Amino acid sequence: MISKLDSVLLPQKKFIYHYKNMRWARGRHETYLCFVVKRRTGPDSHSFDFGHLRNRSGCHVELLFLRYLKALCPGLWGFGSADGRRLSYSITWFCSWSPCANCSFALSQFLTQTPNLRLRIFVSRLYYCDMEDSQEREGLRMLKKAGVQITVMSYKDYFYCWQTFVARKQSNFKAWDGLHQNSVRLARKLTRILQPCEIDDLRDAFKLLGF
Numbered sequence: 001m002i003s004k005l006d007s008v009l010l011p012q013k014k015f016i017y018h019y020k021n022m023r024w025a026r027g028r029h030e031t032y033l034c035f036v037v038k039r040r041t042g043p044d045s046h047s048f049d050f051g052h053l054r055n056r057s058g059c060h061v062e063l064l065f066l067r068y069l070k071a072l073c074p075g076l077w078g079f080g081s082a083d084g085r086r087l088s089y090s091i092t093w094f095c096s097w098s099p100c101a102n103c104s105f106a107l108s109q110f111l112t113q114t115p116n117l118r119l120r121i122f123v124s125r126l127y128y129c130d131m132e133d134s135q136e137r138e139g140l141r142m143l144k145k146a147g148v149q150i151t152v153m154s155y156k157d158y159f160y161c162w163q164t165f166v167a168r169k170q171s172n173f174k175a176w177d178g179l180h181q182n183s184v185r186l187a188r189k190l191t192r193i194l195q196p197c198e199i200d201d202l203r204d205a206f207k208l209l210g211f
Contacts, residue, residue, distance in 0.1 A: 008051055009167040010034070018096045019124045019158065021182045030054050031127075033061045034094040034165040037072050039087060052165055061095075062103040066110060076117060088116040094153065094161050098123040104139025108146040120149040122157050126186055129193060137193045144194050152187040155179060 010032070018032045037049040049072060055061050069076060075087035099107065099121075111119060121143070128136045143150060151157075155175055162173035 008165075010052055010165055012166055012168060012171070015161070015166045016176070019094075019153075019161070020176060021124045021153065021179060021186065023178075023182060023185075025125055028096065030096075031061045032096040033065060034161055035065065036092045036164075038090045038092075039073070050164060060100065060103050062093075062099050062107060065093075066107075073117070076114070086116045088118075090118045091120070093119070093121045094124075094157065094165070095121060096124045097127040098125070098129065098136070098150070099139060099143070100127055101135035101139040104136070104143050107148070108139075108142040111146045111148065118147070120151070122151050122153045123186075123190075124153050126152075126189060126193075129189065140190070140193055150190065150194070152183055152190050154183050154187075 015032075018028060018030065032052060032054045034052040035050060039047045053061050053064055053068075056064060059067075073087070073089045073091075075085075076089060078086045107119070111117060126136075128134055129140070131137075140150060153161075158175070158179070159173050162168055
């Protein structure tokens with residue numbers, strides 16, 4: 001099934017080019033999305049699927065992934081399951097760029113309507129998040145409010161992707177210069193972006209307590 005989306009494994013050079021977390025990623029106009037889909041099939045077992053996608057025909061990869069959900073997550077809406085119940089899925093994305101504002105808003109709306117789907121997003125770089133009032137920042141905050149865990153990729157995440165999604169031919173993953181420093185810098189930036197979300201939650205809590 002995954003081969004119908006894209007070839008299962010990424011070439012080594014393509015993975016490094018698109019996922020390298022450099023400070024100025026000029027020329028990288030495509031977004032790559034490596035994904036893992038899990039569903040609990042028993043007390044100690046899960047079904048497992050994986051693959052990767054990229055932007056196609058003007059459609060951003062995040063929205064493109066939603067088009068394939070019916071094939072990737074049978075029973076998500078109750079259709080096709082044995083008793084008609086909605087099945088629960090856990091999905092992890094490893095994205096070369098964080099989602100744009102429009103994709104974040106669309107994903108947030110979709111997830112609020114699909115409570116049996118959990119989404120976690122690891123990102124290599126932050127997309128248009130330099131300006132304090134950027135819509136992309138607000139989009140990331142909306143995703144967090146919708147229950148999405150958003151994390152900047154670290155060495156262990158690149159290593160996992162290399163082992164799982166790359167045609168590595170027994171070669172080991174080698175960290176490029178600046179991987180750790182850039183990961184720490186971007187993680188701190190993402191934390192600052194998402195903090196207003198936490199402040200709003202505190203304000204709501206104080207209101208409930210009558211303060």
